[in-house]
Amino acid sequence: xxLIDVENLTLQFRTDEGLITAVDNVSFSLNKGEVMGLVGExxxxxxxxxxxxxHLNARNAVYSPESRITLHSDAGPVDVLSLxxxxxxxxxxGGAISMIFQxxxxxxxxxxxxxKQMVEQLQLHxxxxxxxxxxxxxxxxxxxxxxxxxxxxxxxxxxxxGGMRQRAMIAMALSxxxxxxxxxxxxxxxxxxIQAQVIDLMKDLVDEFHMGIIxxxxxxxxxxxxxDKVAVMYLGRLVEEGPVxxxxxxxxxxxxxxxxxxxxxxxxxxxxxxxxxxxxxxPLERPSGCVFHTRCAQIVGDVCxxxxxxxxxxDDTHSVACHIYSGGAA
Amino acid sequence: xLSFARFVLVRAVMAMITLVIVSLVVFSLMELVPGDCAExxxxxxxxxxxxxxxxxxxxxxxxxxxxxxxxxxxxxxxVNAFQGEFGDSCILRVNIAQLLGSKFWLSLGVCLASLAxxxxxxxxxxxxxxxxxxxxxxxxxxxxxxxxxxxxxxxxALLIMLVSTIWFGETLTGLFSKEFRDAPWGWPKFxxxxxxxxxxIFILGWSATAFALQTVRALMSDEIGKxxxxxxxxxxxxxxxxxxxxxxxxxxxxIINSLGFDLNRIFNELPIVALILTLTxxxxxLIEALARSNDQQLAGAIIFLLTASIVTLNFVTxxxxxxxxxxxxxxxxx
Numbered sequence: 173x174x175l176i177d178v179e180n181l182t183l184q185f186r187t188d189e190g191l192i193t194a195v196d197n198v199s200f201s202l203n204k205g206e207v208m209g210l211v212g213e214x215x216x217x218x219x220x221x222x223x224x225x226x227h228l229n230a231r232n233a234v235y236s237p238e239s240r241i242t243l244h245s246d247a248g249p250v251d252v253l254s255l256x257x258x259x260x261x262x263x264x265x266g267g268a269i270s271m272i273f274q275x276x277x278x279x280x281x282x283x284x285x286x287x288k289q290m291v292e293q294l295q296l297h298x299x300x301x302x303x304x305x306x307x308x309x310x311x312x313x314x315x316x317x318x319x320x321x322x323x324x325x326x327x328x329x330x331x332x333x334g335g336m337r338q339r340a341m342i343a344m345a346l347s348x349x350x351x352x353x354x355x356x357x358x359x360x361x362x363x364x365x366i367q368a369q370v371i372d373l374m375k376d377l378v379d380e381f382h383m384g385i386i387x388x389x390x391x392x393x394x395x396x397x398x399x400d401k402v403a404v405m406y407l408g409r410l411v412e413e414g415p416v417x418x419x420x421x422x423x424x425x426x427x428x429x430x431x432x433x434x435x436x437x438x439x440x441x442x443x444x445x446x447x448x449x450x451x452x453x454x455p456l457e458r459p460s461g462c463v464f465h466t467r468c469a470q471i472v473g474d475v476c477x478x479x480x481x482x483x484x485x486x487d488d489t490h491s492v493a494c495h496i497y498s499g500g501a502a
Numbered sequence: 503x504l505s506f507a508r509f510v511l512v513r514a515v516m517a518m519i520t521l522v523i524v525s526l527v528v529f530s531l532m533e534l535v536p537g538d539c540a541e542x543x544x545x546x547x548x549x550x551x552x553x554x555x556x557x558x559x560x561x562x563x564x565x566x567x568x569x570x571x572x573x574x575x576x577x578x579x580x581v582n583a584f585q586g587e588f589g590d591s592c593i594l595r596v597n598i599a600q601l602l603g604s605k606f607w608l609s610l611g612v613c614l615a616s617l618a619x620x621x622x623x624x625x626x627x628x629x630x631x632x633x634x635x636x637x638x639x640x641x642x643x644x645x646x647x648x649x650x651x652x653x654x655x656x657x658x659a660l661l662i663m664l665v666s667t668i669w670f671g672e673t674l675t676g677l678f679s680k681e682f683r684d685a686p687w688g689w690p691k692f693x694x695x696x697x698x699x700x701x702x703i704f705i706l707g708w709s710a711t712a713f714a715l716q717t718v719r720a721l722m723s724d725e726i727g728k729x730x731x732x733x734x735x736x737x738x739x740x741x742x743x744x745x746x747x748x749x750x751x752x753x754x755x756x757i758i759n760s761l762g763f764d765l766n767r768i769f770n771e772l773p774i775v776a777l778i779l780t781l782t783x784x785x786x787x788l789i790e791a792l793a794r795s796n797d798q799q800l801a802g803a804i805i806f807l808l809t810a811s812i813v814t815l816n817f818v819t820x821x822x823x824x825x826x827x828x829x830x831x832x833x834x835x836x
Contacts, residue, residue, distance in 0.1 A: 258741055278728065
């Protein structure tokens with residue numbers, strides 16, 4: 173059953189240099205209890221896409237009229253992008269959707285205790301009393317493996333270690349029992365050992381709470397461990413999407429292939445890493461045609477420079493947007 | 503709670519130590535002025551027509567205790583200073599505490615009132631303007647701010663006096679009406695003071711507000727862009743709560759921190775405004791003592807009182823900061 177549907181999401185930012193396209197015609201959907209990895213380099217538009225689900229982008233964001241995001245909540249479908257009033261937005265902000273951020277330190281207000289921020293959120297989204305909200309918060313802190321939860325409740329973010337902060341962030345995000353959790357590079361700022369703990373914790377919680385997760389990362393290794401399916405983004409375009417095993421074993425798009433080749437291999441440590449050549453272009457100079465053609469090693473002809481590839485189905489669940497696979501190109 | 507009391511005590515002791523060190527610096531500077539009180543007084547006498555000899559100077563020096571070693575004189579000075587006793591003025595030969603009278607407190611009062619006025623306006627306006635993306639509002643605020651920063655205080659004072667003299671026939675000078683100048687303190691005198699003091703307070707507050715507005719706005723814009731604000735919005739916090747409880751609360755710390763510096767700046771601007779409005783206040787006396795009569799005793803007393811006020815204000819802001827910011831509080835309680 174579908175949890176959230178994103179259709180033709182196109183998002184531009186109004187800036188002094190003109191309109192900058194951050195997301196270009198992206199569509200995907202996520203089912204209940206499903207984990208999706210959203211993968212791409214910095215600047216690929218993955219965070220912006222995720223923030224759109226909560227209608228949380230900066231004030232200069234412009235959505236195209238065709239863009240549609242539908243959240244299937246318990247109370248029926250919600251057209252996210254049409255929500256205007258703060259009270260209506262509550263459902264996608266902390267209600268049915270929660271988000272955890274890359275920097276657990278920076279995402280807690282430094283001069284407010286963790287407990288107060290948790291209680292505030294619970295009281296915004298339910299009719300709990302303060303003491304009920306506190307009891308639940310302490311329980312959640314305990315649930316994510318924070319020792320001495322009652323004491324941590326009254327502490328500030330700066331008094332906790334990095335891993336503990338991210339656990340507290342997860343506890344806070346899950347306390348309102350959201351249907352969808354957006355995790356924006358939740359492990360990037362953590363030590364590798366802590367990373368594994370946090371990933372395990374998140375996997376347990378998905379099973380327990382049965383929610384959907386969108387896992388934003390640039391690390392395909394993390395995606396392979398956690399996700400059911402993966403969507404690869406490049407310069408605001410969705411270039412490949414499919415079940416995680418299928419995409420990792422049988423990547424179709426040259427960019428996905430490049431990302432996989434760039435990962436170090438534990439069984440052959442002497443093998444040189446092959447980075448994707450070049451840098452992601454400035455959003456001010458979007459390439460014509462296929463946005464990846466400036467860095468692509470497998471250009472099939474002028475069609476790559478002139479024409480935007482459309483998504484082709486490799487099979488039922490796996491799709492790729494590349495001229496190599498579209499009929500006329502070869 | 504106990505550790506907080508200890509923190510306050512430690513800070514108070516540190517403030518005292520700062521004052522003692524400052525007093526040493528002030529006293530040394532007083533000594534650096536060529537000649538001493540005895541020479542200066544007798545030289546002054548000389549210009550009045552009385553003949554003097556070297557022996558006269560020596561006798562005067564002994565009478566004033568100036569022949570004693572430096573450290574001993576400093577010790578006596580600082581002990582007296584802490585009791586509000588600064589000895590006699592070099593030239594005028596009257597007790598400094600009497601000479602200053604309530605002038606110093608009036609000056610301090612005017613400065614503090616300007617400071618309060620500045621932040622009462624700057625904090626709400628700065629916060630709202632940082633939070634709003636209304637270009638017209640922000641540009642007009644910026645214009646007013648720059649006017650406040652760019653227009654010298656004395657010019658503003660002159661303009662206001664010009665206008666009031668021409669249109670209202672009032673000169674608006676001084677801090678008191680004639681009949682109250684030497685009257686004992688009481689409610690009517692206080693009301694009279696307010697009637698006069700609003701003008702220097704307004705003029706000093708004008709540029710202070712412009713300055714504070716820029717500070718508050720910049721700090722607030724900085725806080726609003728931080729991730730914890732986005733994260734709070736992502737949790738459904740919205741409206742006024744999102745503004746005041748999150749970025750505004752966190753921007754307050756650095757604002758409180760800058761109060762001591764602001765008081766100093768306002769006090770520095772006071773003399774020139776006082777000159778134009780013919781206020782008899784401590785700043786004008788300080789300039790007189792420093793620049794004209796070389797009255798080191800008087801100048802030293804005023805500088806000491808001023809630094810004492812700033813040290814006290816810094817002590818108060820330190821404690822206030824510890825109350826509002828847990829990071830400061832926790833760091834001192836370990």
